Amino acid sequence: MAPAIETRDLTKRYRGGRPAVDRLSLTVPEGAVFGFLGPNGSGKTTTIRMLMGLIEPTAGTAQVLGRPMPRGARTVLPHVGALIEGPALYGFLSGRDNLVRVDSADPTADPRTRRARVGAALDRVGLTAAAAKKAKAYSLGMKQRLGLAAALLQPRRLLVLDEPTNGLDPQGMREIRTLVRELATDGTTVFLSSHLLDEIEQVCTHVAVMAQGRLITQGPVAELAAGARGxxxxxxxxxxxxxxxxxxxxxxxxxxxxxxxxxxxxxxxxxxxxxxxxxxxxxxxxxxxxxxRASLEDAFVALTGEGFDVAG
CATH class of the missing domain: 3.30.70.100 (Alpha-Beta Plaits)
Structure with a gap:
């Protein structure tokens, strides 16, 4: 099968500075739970924004679901659910009405089944009881859940999550891990960006490590951990x-x-x-x-000589 995501020498340079992403060549297998790991400022979000067609790369290429991005965005994005840099919500609307607006903007969404689709998404992220509450009254963790619900309104071939456990308590983090595993079992490829090594190790099948805009390594989680000594x-x-x-x-x-x-x-x-x-x-x-046995943290330290936030 073709990779769900593939980049070749993908680069983004902003005026007057070093590259935010420097010649990134990344391969995300179809059906994987792929952890995109690195400290804050390592280039993860910039990479995701290029993959989703939100910004143009300076050089290199990116393919998502077999189509070039950003040129293929109109074809690709209906098959992609995404939560990037936190959800954009209408604070004066309820959680349910926020999802109704998102679903209404999707030209592929059948309006006759909208209510059921919104209800199912709210239930899946544990927000049914808070569906009528205005979004401005939501906690940070609840807003993250609502953003994730918006990404799950339709069945997706690819789910792209940028720091999805941000603001969640330990129980919420466990629930998101369970949800990600369920989605992967259903055949969805999950691309999960995080700076939390422990989260990545618990849920991901594959991982790539970024530092200062460059790819350090990528591969199956078990192989990377096995490459480090216990x-x-x-x-x-x-x-x-x-x-x-x-x-x-x-x-x-x-x-x-x-x-x-x-x-x-x-x-x-x-x-x-x-x-x-x-x-x-x-x-x-x-x-x-x-x-x-060696952990993913041990592998990261062995590769880079440094560590970063592993506990949150």
Whole structure:
């Protein structure tokens, strides 16, 4: 199948500054939940705006659902739901009436089924009880939900979400993750931009990492995490003795604290039980011992040498 999104050397340069997006070549497989990851200011939103035909690229090409953008916007956009930089709402209208206006502006929407379509979208994002409330009284999280409902008024081949959990409490974030998984199961490709590594790792099948306008890496989440080394963690009230024993067995220590030692994973072929036995034999009181797999955060740090907001 052709990719849902494909860019080649996509570039956006604003007058007098460095490129906001610099020669981006990105491939989003059809049916993927694709995490577009990077710190604030890394070029994610500028990329999305080019993909949606909202701004012209300076150079390079972008294809969405097999059509060039922005030239193919009239054909492509009816198949795309999007929430970019927060929803644009009419504050004096209720949540329901906001969705009615959005649906009315869609030339492909059947007005005879509008009420049912709006009701289903509100229910899907948990806003049925607040449907009659004016949007100006909505919290930030409720506004995000309403924007997402607007993107889901029609069945979509592609859903583009820019920081969809912005302003949501932990329960709301879990609900959005569940919704994204359901959409992917139904066959929708989801392109999810975020600066939260933990969110991306929990819901996405593929990921691309941006930094300072450039693509650092892309690929399946599991492969990127597997490419980073895990860590050996020994929990003990005797960290100095534990570190000494581990060094004697060729283990590189990366961090020590009052109650733990963190080290690089043992070399291939090392029997972990023997290593634990060596610690106990040396009089180290071992309270916890194990190798933790690498996370997406570990992979990001390994690639860039830096971290960013992983907790929100």
């Amino acid at each position: 860590k050996l963690v020994v929990t003990t009230p005797d960290p100095a003795d534990a570190a000494r024993v581990l060094k004697e067995h060729g283990i590189t220590i990366t961090e020590t604290s009052d109650d733990a030692v963190v080290a690089e994973p043992p070399p291939p072929g090392t029997e972990l039980a023997d290593l634990n036995t060596a610690l106990v034999t040396a009089g180290v009181r071992v309270r916890g011992f194990g190798v933790e």
